[in-house]
Amino acid sequence: MTTATTPVRTPERASAPAVTARKHRPGLRRRLELALLLGPALLLFFGFVLVPIGIAAFYSVFNWNGFGPLDDFVGFKNYSDAFGGTVFQSAIVHNLIIAGLSIVVQLPLSIGLALLLNRKLRGRAVLRALVFAPYVLSEAITAVIWSLMLQPNGFADQTLRAAGLGGLVHNWLADPGIVLYTMFAVITWKYIGFGIILLLAGLQGVPAELREAAALDGASAWQTTRHVVLPLLGPTIRIWIFLSVIGSLQLFDVVWIMTTGGPANASTTMATYLIDHGFKRYEFGFGSAVAVILFVICFVFALLYQRFALRRDTQGALTRMVG
Amino acid sequence: MRSGKFGLSMGYLAAIVVVGVTVVPLLFVALGGFRTTAQLNTDPAGLPGPWVFDNYASVLGSSAFWTFLGNSALIAVIATALAVGLGSMAGYALSRYQFKGREAFYTLFTLGLLFPLGVATLPLYLWLRQLGLLETFWGVAIPEAAFSLPVTIVILRPFMHAIPGEIEDAAVLDGTTRLGFFWRILLPLSTPALTTVAVLAFVTSWNAYLLPLLVFNDAGHFTLPLGVASFQSQYSQDTARVLAFTALSAIPALAFFVLAERRIVGGLTGSVKG
Numbered sequence: 001m002t003t004a005t006t007p008v009r010t011p012e013r014a015s016a017p018a019v020t021a022r023k024h025r026p027g028l029r030r031r032l033e034l035a036l037l038l039g040p041a042l043l044l045f046f047g048f049v050l051v052p053i054g055i056a057a058f059y060s061v062f063n064w065n066g067f068g069p070l071d072d073f074v075g076f077k078n079y080s081d082a083f084g085g086t087v088f089q090s091a092i093v094h095n096l097i098i099a100g101l102s103i104v105v106q107l108p109l110s111i112g113l114a115l116l117l118n119r120k121l122r123g124r125a126v127l128r129a130l131v132f133a134p135y136v137l138s139e140a141i142t143a144v145i146w147s148l149m150l151q152p153n154g155f156a157d158q159t160l161r162a163a164g165l166g167g168l169v170h171n172w173l174a175d176p177g178i179v180l181y182t183m184f185a186v187i188t189w190k191y192i193g194f195g196i197i198l199l200l201a202g203l204q205g206v207p208a209e210l211r212e213a214a215a216l217d218g219a220s221a222w223q224t225t226r227h228v229v230l231p232l233l234g235p236t237i238r239i240w241i242f243l244s245v246i247g248s249l250q251l252f253d254v255v256w257i258m259t260t261g262g263p264a265n266a267s268t269t270m271a272t273y274l275i276d277h278g279f280k281r282y283e284f285g286f287g288s289a290v291a292v293i294l295f296v297i298c299f300v301f302a303l304l305y306q307r308f309a310l311r312r313d314t315q316g317a318l319t320r321m322v323g
Numbered sequence: 324m325r326s327g328k329f330g331l332s333m334g335y336l337a338a339i340v341v342v343g344v345t346v347v348p349l350l351f352v353a354l355g356g357f358r359t360t361a362q363l364n365t366d367p368a369g370l371p372g373p374w375v376f377d378n379y380a381s382v383l384g385s386s387a388f389w390t391f392l393g394n395s396a397l398i399a400v401i402a403t404a405l406a407v408g409l410g411s412m413a414g415y416a417l418s419r420y421q422f423k424g425r426e427a428f429y430t431l432f433t434l435g436l437l438f439p440l441g442v443a444t445l446p447l448y449l450w451l452r453q454l455g456l457l458e459t460f461w462g463v464a465i466p467e468a469a470f471s472l473p474v475t476i477v478i479l480r481p482f483m484h485a486i487p488g489e490i491e492d493a494a495v496l497d498g499t500t501r502l503g504f505f506w507r508i509l510l511p512l513s514t515p516a517l518t519t520v521a522v523l524a525f526v527t528s529w530n531a532y533l534l535p536l537l538v539f540n541d542a543g544h545f546t547l548p549l550g551v552a553s554f555q556s557q558y559s560q561d562t563a564r565v566l567a568f569t570a571l572s573a574i575p576a577l578a579f580f581v582l583a584e585r586r587i588v589g590g591l592t593g594s595v596k597g
Contacts, residue, residue: 033501034416038428041413041472044405048447048469049435056446066449116337119330129584130342133349136580136587137573138530140548144555144569145348148355148562155351155367162368193345197588221330250441253532257552271441271533278445279537287445295442302437 053295060289065282078289088290091261091268094180098269099248101184103241109188110195110240111233115225117196118203128200131193139190139253146186147173147258173259176266183267186254191247195240202236203229238309242302249298270294349573356567363562378567388571390543391550395575398464398535398546399528405468406524407517410475415505417476418484419491429480435473440466441533448537462538463546467531471524478523482516483509522586529576547572 060079063072082088121127134142149155150172157169172182206229214224230237252271255261261268261276268276274294278287355363356378357371382388417429440447447466448457456462486509494504510517532548539545545553551572555565580587 030420030422034420034422036502037412037416037420037505041409041432041476042428044409044465044469045432045435045472048450048466049438049443049472052443052446052450053438055450056443059446059449113337113341116334117341119334121331121334121338127338127342128588129581130345132584132588133577133580134345136526136530136576138532138548138551138576140530140532140552141569141573141576144551144565145352147555148566148569149348149351151367151562153367158366158368189344189348196341201588246439250439252441253548257532257555274445275533275537279448284445284449288449291442291445295438298439298442299437 056288056291056295059285060292062285064285066284074285078286079293081286082290082293087265087268088270088273090265091270091273094267095249095251095269097180098184098187098251099245102244102248106188106192106195106244107237107240110192110199114196114199114203115229118200128197132197133193134190135194137190140257142186142190143254143257146189150182174263176264179259179263179267183255183258186258187251198236198240199233202233206232242305242310245301246298249294249301352566352573353570355563356570358563360561360563375563378564379571381564382568382571387550387554388568391545391547392575394460394544395529395546398460398467399525401460401464402467402471402528403521403524405464406471406475407521409468410472410520411479411510411513411517413472414476414479414483415509418480432473432476435470436477438470440470440531444533444537447534451538457538458541458544460544463531463535464528466534467528468524471527474523475520478520479513479516482513486512518586522583526579526587
């Protein structure tokens, strides 16, 4: 390979015989190159992304504990069992609550904070870095940090009492009526910075002239924000909603580490249910069915969202989205 | 114009609140590691007094922490190298070769964006078991690379496509093969985009919890996220030590973030904005 760059070889390679030699079999050479370039990635992608999903669909129609032959064909029984079970039903509801809360609480909060922070503040760079810091921590570390902070009579409780808010103290991780909201708060802590940074980047794209023009026309700050800035943030907001909903549907790490879905399944999500049954209880057929359900829910949401919400953004908006 | 004095002070107020909420938990962990569990129990929100260095010293002196750190690093490096290596080759083929089915291949990869690893973990576990890859670093790194391919290709293809064709023509006239052009000219020119995708793949692998959880049983193979979670349940009575362990585990990610902030933030926001 390196020889081609040396001055001695260059004229030789550019000479007539070399060119004709290449002309003789351009098709074959090109095909070999393509296979060499594209083949490994395709192999990896098929082998470890598509094949497992196919395998799951196959296992999902069997009653199978993960060992021995696959001989107990049960058809769609695993699916009807999953949907018929109250725990899985409540898991779906929990995922939907988290997704709904993200949109109703996190989104306005992120937009509000981004609008407030979108000023020439001193220490802007440091601020952005700090706001973004929790996003780079793993969910595992986040979960451990918050488990420790939320211990009964721990840091959070003591701080609340010191602030005169002792009435707010709860059994954060052990009260079935509270635990799901605790999970939501932890997720919000971890991901709000991501939303803010995304929206701040979106705000950079709003031309100052537009705001000035609106202000000259007599629009109040609120009117300018509502009718000029927010519509221009539309694409950013739509992508954020997409990422947030997909993330909510797959919520696992934080819940598994903090409560393993408890107490009494009060914080079970589809993913913790899947791992609890499929992996811990060796119900691999059933777990595979749950995996397929989770996959189909995400897939259908993604397609519908792409079709109806993202379509008006730049073409290929989905393909530019990054998790 | 909108940034009047009132707006500016509201901005600072918001900044203080956001920074406080972000930083306080991190400070609690970092400072808690310098206290004793007894101190923590009597006054959870207090400051270290006296400062205790035993927790950090014992974590840093234990082999467990360094093992987890090494495993995480090794797996993340393999996953990143695979994703960026194979992804850039595929990105080159999909951006600068004309062939039938090119767009179909590209769409196939973009579909992968819809299958996050979490959804496929259980079947992946069964598949890895069949392949005999359980309890191996490859068993985690290869699937992570595979699931990072879509993002990698989606970012690299337009970037490589935008590099002027004249450069390629000139290279071919100088006698370079197309593969030589890829290796010696296109890849160096793509460094910014390659850095972005590498950082994304690395962070994703570094923070992964579910896949390593299923693949590894042997604590000697644990990655940091697994290690932190297991350390917490193992030493649940010794809060101070757990805090020290957690604080130390957070440092690599935070340090990496400080070094690569521009790439991470730019990669995420840039790719979302298009």
